[in-house]
Amino acid sequence: MRACSGEGDTGKPETINVNGHAYEVVDKRTDTVYVPKDTIVYKPGKTIYRDKPIYIPIPPNVDSLEVIKDYYSAIVYRDTLHLSENMGYVSVTDTISQNKIIGRRWSARLKKETIHETTIVKEPARTQLYIGGTVGFDTKSPINFVGPTLMLKTKSDRVYLLSAGYGVDQRTIIQGGLLWKIKFRKW
Numbered sequence: 001m002r003a004c005s006g007e008g009d010t011g012k013p014e015t016i017n018v019n020g021h022a023y024e025v026v027d028k029r030t031d032t033v034y035v036p037k038d039t040i041v042y043k044p045g046k047t048i049y050r051d052k053p054i055y056i057p058i059p060p061n062v063d064s065l066e067v068i069k070d071y072y073s074a075i076v077y078r079d080t081l082h083l084s085e086n087m088g089y090v091s092v093t094d095t096i097s098q099n100k101i102i103g104r105r106w107s108a109r110l111k112k113e114t115i116h117e118t119t120i121v122k123e124p125a126r127t128q129l130y131i132g133g134t135v136g137f138d139t140k141s142p143i144n145f146v147g148p149t150l151m152l153k154t155k156s157d158r159v160y161l162l163s164a165g166y167g168v169d170q171r172t173i174i175q176g177g178l179l180w181k182i183k184f185r186k187w
Contacts, residue, residue, distance in 0.1 A: 032116075133149055157181035
């Protein structure tokens with residue numbers, strides 16, 4: 001009995017506990033999916049914070065008409081900020097006129113990381129009951145025994161067998177048995 005019990009194995013399989021029951025882990029898989037997510041936001045210039053102005057000395061020969069023309073025109077500035085590790089980018093567009101930001105539009109395309117972990121477990125061992133029939137043969141008669149059979153398989157792979165039936169020689173026969181699972185090691 002000790003030789004067939006499998007107690008000589010030193011490598012125990014990994015188990016996890018699910019709802020109070022231990023399950024043997026067969027396989028583990030981790031999949032990472034990057035899902036792009038787009039966002040666009042517009043803010044009017046009145047809501048954007050403004051620092052105090054910094055005055056720069058004016059050069060002596062300045063074309064006043066060019067300064068006034070530039071002051072009243074609307075100028076669009078665009079910038080794109082790329083995030084590290086290929087996680088996406090943020091694009092900023094500012095519209096400026098009369099030394100004020102009239103409006104700001106920013107859009108972001110970010111890769112949202114979703115990780116799926118899948119653990120495949122083996123169904124736990126359980127006690128099983130089987131019912132069937134038994135037929136016996138010998139050299140004197142083709143069939144010398146017929147009867148029902150009950151078989152009980154335990155969680156530890158032990159099998160108990162009970163047969164009862166009627167024999168050719170008009171006798172009731174009861175048989176019993178105990179079986180063990182044979183484990184072969186992988187080469």
